[in-house]
Amino acid sequence: MKKLLTLLFSVAIALSLTTATFAQDAGTADKKDAKKADTKEKKAKKDKKDKKDDKMKDDKMKDDKK
Secondary structure (H helix, E strand, C coil): CHHHHHHHHHHHHHHHHHHHHHHHHHHHHHHHHHHHHHHHHHHHHHHHHHHHHHHHHHHHHHHHHC
16 A cells, blocks of 8 residues: 555656646747747838838928929
8 A cells, every 4th residue: 555655646746747847848939939929020010110111202202303
């Protein structure tokens, strides 16, 4: 009975440690994905701003020609 109880506790401890390890790995992957998404979002905003600036320059050039 004592051996069975020891085995049960050993399995429970091993399972809890394994779960914590996998949870830590998943958290690291989420941070990388979040960083990639953040970078893409910043790039999209910059592209949008650049297009807006180009359009404003084009409009000024058209007004100057008139």
